[in-house]
Every structure is written in structure tokens, then in C-alpha cells.
Amino acid sequence: xxxxxxxxxxxxxxxxxxxxxxxxxxxxxxxxxxxxxxAPARVAGRHVCAAWNDRAALAxxxxxxxxITFEFENVPTESLAFLAGIKPxxxxxxxxxxxxxxxxxxxFLRSAGVPVQPFAAIASDADLDIALATVGPHGVLKTRTxxxxxxxxxxxxxxxxxxxxxxxxGRAPCIYEAFVPFDREVSVVATRALDGTTAVYPVVENLHTxxxxxxxxxxxxxxxxxxxxxxxHARSVLEALGHVGTLALEMFVADNTLVAxxxxxxxxxxxxxxxxxxxxxxxENHMRAVAGLPLGDAGAPEFAAMVNLIGGVPETAEILAIPxxxxxxxxxxxxxxxxxxxxxxxxxxxxxxxxxLARVEALARRANxxx
Amino acid sequence: xxxxxxxxxxxxxxxxxxxxxxxxxxxxxxxxxxxxxxAPARVAGRHVCAAWNDRAALAxxxxxxxxITFEFENVPTESLAFLAGIKPxxxxxxxxxxxxxxxxxxxFLRSAGVPVQPFAAIASDADLDIALATVGPHGVLKTRTxxxxxxxxxxxxxxxxxxxxxxxxGRAPCIYEAFVPFDREVSVVATRALDGTTAVYPVVENLHTxxxxxxxxxxxxxxxxxxxxxxxHARSVLEALGHVGTLALEMFVADNTLVAxxxxxxxxxxxxxxxxxxxxxxxENHMRAVAGLPLGDAGAPEFAAMVNLIGGVPETAEILAIPxxxxxxxxxxxxxxxxxxxxxxxxxxxxxxxxxLARVEALARRANxxx
Numbered sequence: 001x002x003x004x005x006x007x008x009x010x011x012x013x014x015x016x017x018x019x020x021x022x023x024x025x026x027x028x029x030x031x032x033x034x035x036x037x038x039a040p041a042r043v044a045g046r047h048v049c050a051a052w053n054d055r056a057a058l059a060x061x062x063x064x065x066x067x068i069t070f071e072f073e074n075v076p077t078e079s080l081a082f083l084a085g086i087k088p089x090x091x092x093x094x095x096x097x098x099x100x101x102x103x104x105x106x107x108f109l110r111s112a113g114v115p116v117q118p119f120a121a122i123a124s125d126a127d128l129d130i131a132l133a134t135v136g137p138h139g140v141l142k143t144r145t146x147x148x149x150x151x152x153x154x155x156x157x158x159x160x161x162x163x164x165x166x167x168x169x170g171r172a173p174c175i176y177e178a179f180v181p182f183d184r185e186v187s188v189v190a191t192r193a194l195d196g197t198t199a200v201y202p203v204v205e206n207l208h209t210x211x212x213x214x215x216x217x218x219x220x221x222x223x224x225x226x227x228x229x230x231x232x233h234a235r236s237v238l239e240a241l242g243h244v245g246t247l248a249l250e251m252f253v254a255d256n257t258l259v260a261x262x263x264x265x266x267x268x269x270x271x272x273x274x275x276x277x278x279x280x281x282x283x284e285n286h287m288r289a290v291a292g293l294p295l296g297d298a299g300a301p302e303f304a305a306m307v308n309l310i311g312g313v314p315e316t317a318e319i320l321a322i323p324x325x326x327x328x329x330x331x332x333x334x335x336x337x338x339x340x341x342x343x344x345x346x347x348x349x350x351x352x353x354x355x356x357l358a359r360v361e362a363l364a365r366r367a368n369x370x371x
Numbered sequence: 372x373x374x375x376x377x378x379x380x381x382x383x384x385x386x387x388x389x390x391x392x393x394x395x396x397x398x399x400x401x402x403x404x405x406x407x408x409x410a411p412a413r414v415a416g417r418h419v420c421a422a423w424n425d426r427a428a429l430a431x432x433x434x435x436x437x438x439i440t441f442e443f444e445n446v447p448t449e450s451l452a453f454l455a456g457i458k459p460x461x462x463x464x465x466x467x468x469x470x471x472x473x474x475x476x477x478x479f480l481r482s483a484g485v486p487v488q489p490f491a492a493i494a495s496d497a498d499l500d501i502a503l504a505t506v507g508p509h510g511v512l513k514t515r516t517x518x519x520x521x522x523x524x525x526x527x528x529x530x531x532x533x534x535x536x537x538x539x540x541g542r543a544p545c546i547y548e549a550f551v552p553f554d555r556e557v558s559v560v561a562t563r564a565l566d567g568t569t570a571v572y573p574v575v576e577n578l579h580t581x582x583x584x585x586x587x588x589x590x591x592x593x594x595x596x597x598x599x600x601x602x603x604h605a606r607s608v609l610e611a612l613g614h615v616g617t618l619a620l621e622m623f624v625a626d627n628t629l630v631a632x633x634x635x636x637x638x639x640x641x642x643x644x645x646x647x648x649x650x651x652x653x654x655e656n657h658m659r660a661v662a663g664l665p666l667g668d669a670g671a672p673e674f675a676a677m678v679n680l681i682g683g684v685p686e687t688a689e690i691l692a693i694p695x696x697x698x699x700x701x702x703x704x705x706x707x708x709x710x711x712x713x714x715x716x717x718x719x720x721x722x723x724x725x726x727x728l729a730r731v732e733a734l735a736r737r738a739n740x741x742x
Contacts, residue, residue: 003686021392021395021396024392025392025697025698025699025700026698027698027700027702043395044395276650279647279695280697284697291687292688293687293688294688294691294692296691296697297694297695301673301719302672316374316397316662317664317665320664320665320666320667321665323668324650324668326667327396327398328396329397331398341398348672
């Protein structure tokens with residue numbers, strides 16, 4: 001079987017940039033399709049700057065490459081279907097469709113044997129009472145599609161708050177999910193190759209601020225049993241989807257059990273630590289999978305963490321003065337709430353990691369400007 | 372002190388490519404000056420394709436950047452002096468001048484307290500007898516300048532072979548060095564920051580084939596005392612040169628003592644293992660140094676090795692099927708004797724490393740085409 005040498009990437013943000021940087025040493029050329037002229041990925045491959053509905057540009061793009069992947073999940077369905085008619089899309093359209101609809105996603109997780117909290121679909125006033133009966137008065141209302149980083153969400157704390165919350169979200173089709181009183185948020189990043197083999201990264205614990213990921217620590221401070229269960233769930237998801245490439249499964253730990261929150265069908269922010277922290281990064285493993293190559297070791301020789309820089313970046317010299325720290329700047333102009341860089345930090349022991357991480361977090365908190 | 376954000380790199384080969392890939396995450400833009408239109412580094416930054424004596428192109432290049440570095444040491448002296456009049460060159464011109472002349476280099480090493488074998492300069496017939504008296508009848512004759520990868524060298528095994536060898540080298544100014552009956556070849560890669568701090572990588576043992584590096588293993592199988600001495604010598608060289616950036620000190624181990632062979636005043640092939648094997652790669656540390664940033668940890672969490680692919684490349688899938696292996700393809704068309712890629716391999720134990728390395732070496736020996 002011949003492997004793909006030219007890979008088209010839908011989206012040219014920082015995830016695309018890191019995919020492109022991982023592809024070059026493998027002898028893989030990336031072509032990024034992104035309507036933004038200043039797409040960060042343009043430094044790591046050719047950039048096709050065209051609209052998502054530009055059929056001629058899409059066709060020329062597809063003809064110039066061997067396989068297609070994506071770095072963000074909101075590629076218009078028609079564009080994706082059109083491209084899929086010309087070249088293989090990896091992961092498949094199924095991974096994207098399922099995870100773009102929160103109801104389908106939760107139903108899929110349940111069918112794959114991954115535990116989820118109670119949930120209900122809301123499309124009409126009549127659904128509100130049914131949803132309250134199923135889920136209870138304490139929950140989170142989310143639009144079924146197009147939400148990310150805490151956008152398109154409302155927390156509901158009492159039955160009478162649900163209807164106003166739905167009105168605030170423009171009465172769009174929604175999912176109403178039971179609130180999970182979680183102790184920790186964790187995620188598992190994992191990759192599946194074209195031949196079905198998988199590589200699962202250590203479980204990561206995450207901390208969000210204003211709905212945006214602030215910090216990840218690997219491995220997560222959870223017991224072995226929970227850790228193995230979380231990794232098994234990620235593998236189940238990969239296999240049930242027939243996914244090719246990297247994905248992330250986000251879960252809550254509540255009362256020492258796991259509840260799946262959502263799937264990101266692509267490389268994920270909670271896997272950025274793998275660039276310095278794991279033997280093979282999530283980006284390299286994604287490109288290996290999409291190209292049809294064998295996967296690399298997802299193990300980590302040491303302890304690692306990642307902190308996002310959001311809306312502001314400290315001096316690079318300040319970052320690098322912290323032992324074990326490295327900087328990844330995306331080349332984006334800072335705006336409040338915009339992820340513009342991240343800092344990875346590694347250490348040979350957990351204590352040293354936490355000490356270094358405290359310095360990194362302090363630096364980030366000073367620089368960050370949330371929306 | 373403000374740090375350099377745009378760095379000009381003289382030369383755009385694979386070393387430039389790997390420097391550029393290390394620079395992008397640091398928010399550093401590289402501009403590569405290389406007369407070859409297909410310079411491998413062009414995928415990792417802007418490429419100025421112009422001749423070394425094109426003063427207008429050199430001036431425009433220098434004006435567009437904050438600092439200048441180089442990835443190969445044969446930049447014409449006048450071009451370098453011209454550029455150094457416009458922007459800071461790091462490492463300094465001294466590092467380049469010394470290491471471009473094998474006699475000056477050996478004299479410098481001796482003055483820096485680094486042991487060298489007996490040597491003598493040959494510029495005339497009269498020098499031949501003096502050289503034989505100083506060095507002995509078993510030695511290596513090398514041109515003083517412009518030799519690399521075993522080119523411009525002759526082995527001398529008896530007194531009467533010296534004069535013919537010198538004739539074969541075109542009676543160019545030469546150095547005649549005593550043959551060192553070495554047990555191992557080792558090297559130390561090390562970086563010095565603008566503020567004088569240093570980061571020294573573990574000692575590496577090297578194996579050459581037909582004068583070209585074939586394989587490096589880190590850490591080298593030498594005792595602690597020798598290892599510390601080798602690292603100390605590298606630090607002495609960095610400091611005596613006032614070097615800014617990465618360099619490699621190549622040494623022989625003979626009868627359990629060290630004898631310095633030569634200095635490469637730049638990132639070095641025997642340091643390629645650091646991309647996957649060390650906490651910070653030699654390329655990243657070089658860019659940090661040239662930019663005026665703090666250096667990263669040069670330690671290695673596991674065992675690592677590197678094998679060069681010379682004149683041919685196996686299928687990427689074959690490389691990546693070996694556990695712990697990663698591929699770095701330079702994007703050069705294969706020609707016998709030309710370095711076109713390397714394979715890094717890491718492992719948690721030395722035994723596993725050697726087992727994996729044997730598979731990598733077998734693959735490379737099948738693919739390699741030496742000149």
C-alpha cells in the first residue's frame with residue numbers, strides 16, 4: 001500500500017501549524033485550506049486562501065493532494081461531502097458528523113459502551129418539561145451544533161431557568177445535560193492508524209477558566225483503575241467510529257467514576273503537552289495515521305504539563321527562564337479570549353513538575369486576557 | 372535586552388531546515404541565504420536565493436533581519452565580513468575563522484587546555500621532514516581548509532608516503548597529524564548563550580563509514596570520568612571562543628584518554644539525536660542562543676541513537692515500523708554519498724536501544740549508497 005505524501009488540511013489555525021511542523025520531517029507536504037489570509041499554518045506548508053463554498057478552489061485543492069484531513073470540526077457539510085467525492089477524507093465524515101451534533105454524539109458514546117450523564121433533546125416548548133423530567137433541574141443547556149470554548153452554553157440551576165435559557169440561545173436545537181458535580185476533568189488523546197492499530201496517550205487532567213482550557217497535567221492524578229478505564233473508553237470510541245487519526249475524549253471524574261463529556265474528532269488542546277512530553281506527539285501520530293504510516297509510541301518518559309496563553313503573551317525570555325519550559329507561539333495577534341500560544345513544561349518528578357508549573361501558571365495568569 | 376525575532380541563516384541545507392523548524396514555535400522567523408534554488412531549508416522560512424558574492428542581495432538580506440548565524444562553515448570570508456559590518460553574527464567570526472583552518476584550530480584547542488595529538492603544518496617541501504620528525508611516519512595529511520566528510524585527506528603509513536600524499540592533495544597548505552589508534556570516536560555538542568551560560572549535551576559515540584558519520588549513540592559507552600572530562604573540554608572551547616550558539620567537539624578515545632580531533636562551529640550531525648532524545652534539541656538551543664534567549668535543558672530522559680541515510684532512503688513505513696524510531700527526511704534528491712535523511716531511535720533501556728538500533732542500522736545499510 002502506498003502512503004500519502006501530500007496531505008490537504010482543512011483549516012489553517014495553530015492545530016494546522018503544529019500538524020504541518022510534524023509533517024515536514026516525515027517528508028509529507030501539507031496544503032492548508034483556510035479563508036483567512038493570515039492563517040497561522042501558512043508557515044508550515046502551502047496555503048490555499050479561498051472561501052469554503054468556492055467549488056473551483058476546493059476541486060483544485062483536492063486534485064493537488066493524496067488525502068484530506070481537518071484541524072477544526074466546523075467545515076461546512078457540503079464542502080466536506082464534495083471533497084470526499086474526490087479524495088479520501090481521514091478521519092471519515094462519520095467522525096465529523098457525529099461530533100458536530102451533541103445529541104448524536106451522546107447517543108453514539110452510549111452505544112459504544114462509554115458512560116454518559118442523562119441528557120435530552122430540546123427542539124420545541126413541549127420538549128422542555130420532558131427534558132426536566134429526564135435530566136432534573138440542575139443541568140447545562142447547549143446548542144446541538146457549532147459550540148466551542150464555552151460559547152452557546154447556559155448553566156441551569158432550577159427548573160424555571162430552563163425556558164429562559166433556551167430563549168437566550170435563540171431557541172436553536174439544543175441538548176440539555178445533567179450537571180455533573182465533578183472532582184476533576186480529564187481527557188484521553190488517542191490515535192488510530194489506517195490498519196486499525198491504536199496508540200493511546202496517558203490520561204490528562206484539565207482545568208478550564210471561563211470555558212477555555214487553561215492547563216493540562218500528564219499523567220492525571222487519578223488511580224490506575226480509572227486511568228485504564230479512561231484509556232479503554234478512548235480506544236472503544238476510536239474503534240466504534242472507525243476513526244483514522246487523532247481524537248480526544250473529554251470526561252468528568254465524579255465520585256470516582258467516569259462520565260464522558262464530548263469527543264473532539266481531531267488533535268486537541270489537551271494533547272499539546274505531547275510535543276515535548278511524549279515519545280511521539282499527537283500531531284505526528286495524526287499525520288502518520290492520515291498518511292497510512294505506522295504509529296509511534298504514545299508513552300511519556302517524564303511528567304509534563306501545558307498552559308495556554310490566551311489573549312496575551314509574556315516575553316519569550318521570561319517563559320524560557322523557567323526550567324523545563326518551552327514556548328509554542330502561534331503567530332496570531334492577541335485578542336482577549338484568543339488562544340495565541342502555549343507553554344509546555346516537563347520534569348523528571350511530579351514534585352518538580354508542580355513547582356515549575358506553578359511558575360508557568362503565574363506567568364500565564366499575568367499575561368492572559370480572557371474575553 | 373530585546374531578543375532577535377528575525378534571524379538570517381547562511382546556508383539552507385538540512386541543518387538550516389532543522390534550525391528553521393525549531394525557530395517557528397519560538398516565534399522566530401528565519402531567512403535562509405543559499406544560492407541553491409532547491410535548498411532544503413526553504414520549507415521552514417523565507418529563502419533568499421542569491422550568490423555569495425552578490426553584495427546587493429547580502430545587504431538586503433542583512434537589513435531584513437536582527438541577527439545572523441550560519442549552518443555551514445564555508446561561507447566566503449569576505450561575504451561574512453561584509454555582513455558582520457551590518458548585523459551581529461552569532462557565533463562570532465572568530466569561531467568560523469579558527470575552525471576553517473586546521474592548524475589554527477589545533478593551536479587554539481591546545482591553548483584552551485584541550486589535549487591534541489602531535490601535528491605540523493606543511494606548506495613547502497622543507498616542511499615534510501620537520502613534520503615527519505614531529506609527528507612520526509604514521510599520520511593523516513589534511514588540507515588546512517575546506518575539507519569535510521573525509522574529503523581532502525590522505526592516510527600516511529610510512530615516511531616515504533608523505534610527499535606523494537601531499538602531491539595528491541595538490542600541494543595545498545596542509546596539516547599532518549599523528550595517527551591516533553583510537554578505541555572510540557566521541558563528540559560533545561554544547562551551546563553557549565549570549566549571557567555566557569552553557570548547556571552541554573551528553574557525550575555521544577560515533578561511527579564513521581567512508582569518512583561520513585553513519586551512527587551516533589547517546590550516551591556514549593565511556594566511563595563517568597572520561598565523560599565529565601569530555602564535557603568540560605566542550606565547555607572550555609565554548610568559553611575560550613566566546614562562542615554564541617551550538618558547536619560540536621569531536622574527540623578520539625585512545626587508551627582511555629581523550630584527544631581532540633576537530634571543532635564544528637555549528638549544529639552538528641552527531642547532535643541530531645537530540646530532536647527526539649534530549650529535553651531541548653541542539654537546533655532549538657542554537658536558535659535560543661542566537662536570539663538572546665535562555666537555553667533549555669540539554670539532558671536526555673532516555674537512551675537515544677541516530678543513523679544517517681546516505682544516498683538512499685527506505686520506505687518511511689519500514690522506518691516507522693521499528694519501535695521508538697522516527698524519520699527525518701530532508702527533501703533532497705538522493706545521490707551516492709549525499710546525506711538525505713536520518714533516523715532517530717529512543718528506548719527506555721540501553722539493551723532495548725541496541726536491539727532497535729540493530730534493526731535501524733540494517734535498514735540503513737541496505738538503503739545507503741556511498742560515493
